[in-house]
Amino acid sequence: MAMRTTSKPSDPRVCARVRARLAPWLLAAIGLLVPGAVLAASPPPASVSAPCLPVPLARGHVADVMASGDLVLDDGSVLRPAGLGGGGAGTTVSWRAALVERVAGREIAFAAGPARDRYGRRAALIADPGATAVAEEGPTLQQALLREGLALARPEDAVLACLPAWLAAEAEARRERRALWRQLPLAAANIAALRAQQGRFTIVAGHILDVGKTARVDYLNFGRVWRQDMTGRVEAEGQASLAARGLAPADLAGRLVRLRGTLFEAGGPAITVRRAEQIELAGDAAQAPRGGGMENGAEGRVRPTGDE
Structure with a gap:
């Protein structure tokens, strides 16, 4: 070994x-001594100017919201809201009720590539239907869920341009100890x-x-x-x-x-x-985190190397 x-x-x-x-x-x-700094704050130059919501956006009518948080459209296609994690594994995700309230039975604007995962889902960026206008700089549905503390931002290819705004929304939920952040x-x-x-x-x-x-x-x-x-x-x-x-x-x-x-x-x-x-x-x-805190011996520690 x-x-x-x-x-x-x-x-x-x-x-x-x-x-x-x-x-x-x-x-x-x-530049790492700024409190709350995120390594995502300094992305590779190629992604600096990339819009969060690419245009033009597709549109579809949401027929159902699954327990997994996936959106089933009238045409039978399934969208996975990209870049969300936490809030349940193998059960109903914590943000399903919020999705039902916001998009069930409504038309949505979204951006999704043609690729499907093994479950037949397409990863999608979804415009926030509660926003006053839909634009590439506009808020996403994911951002709204993160602000409420119902989900965690999961870095993946489709969402990297959105991460700065998403992490800011998540930080607000963390400061206020909303939902998952309790x-x-x-x-x-x-x-x-x-x-x-x-x-x-x-x-x-x-x-x-x-x-x-x-x-x-x-x-x-x-x-x-x-x-x-x-x-x-x-x-x-x-x-x-x-x-x-x-x-x-x-x-x-x-x-x-x-x-x-x-x-x-x-x-x-x-x-x-x-x-x-x-x-x-x-x-x-x-x-520092709650419930166990910092008792991992950060000060004065001498760590053996190799096998222990």
């Missing part, structure tokens, strides 16, 4: 002290709570104590013992996404972050980081 090692062979105690002294200067230089984010130190959400998209918050590295994977370690504690796994796709923003996984060591993704078990709870947009820098201890 591959062993996680740090990037330098030096005494880990010395490395930790050096990183602690240098990190604030390095992070300030690359329990979120989950504390990285609360292993029992994380395991209860296995297989679900959620948000985990805590300090990244250090960053381990193997030939293929960088490990964002939230705890002392990687075989039982929370870990973010950054493989080639995630490494490339961070590099596109001038970052490396090692730059995140010592930071308080919110990490979004689907939890799975890998000798401890884990989330695979495929996009920089999955990582939000929380900024300060005042925004």
Whole structure:
């Protein structure tokens, strides 16, 4: 089994002290000390001017809203509101009632590509029917749900141009502790709570104590013992996404972050980081998670390397 090692062979105690002294200067230089900063705030140049809602928009009449939150149109096609996560897995999603209220039996404007997933659904950006006007800069239905705290923003190809506005709406719900945010984010130190959400998209918050590295994977370690504690796994796709923003996984060591993704078990709870947009820098201890808090030993920690 591959062993996680740090990037330098030096005494880990010395490395930790050096990183602690240098990190604030390095992070300030690359703009990561802004409270609540999101790595998505600095997308690759190609996406800067992309509209959220591409025009022209298609139109369709919503015949039904499924328990999964998918919209069934009169012509039998099925739209999956792109970029939403959280709020249920294998059950009725938390935003279904809001969708029924807003769009059931009504005509909607949307943008969806021709590709269908294995369930026959097309991922769609949907104009907010409650908005005064529909335009490429206008609000989406997804943004409205995020503002109410009924869903979480899930980074995916179709929604990257929308993410800045969506994350701002989500932040409003978080500040007001609306709906899902009464329990979120989950504390990285609360292993029992994380395991209860296995297989679900959620948000985990805590300090990244250090960053381990193997030939293929960088490990964002939230705890002392990687075989039982929370870990973010950054493989080639995630490494490339961070590099596109001038970052490396090692730059995140010592930071308080919110990490979004689907939890799975890998000798401890884990989330695979495929996009920089999955990582939000929380900024300060005042925004630490509730229910388990910061007791993952962020201060004065000496982490063994390799097998434990």
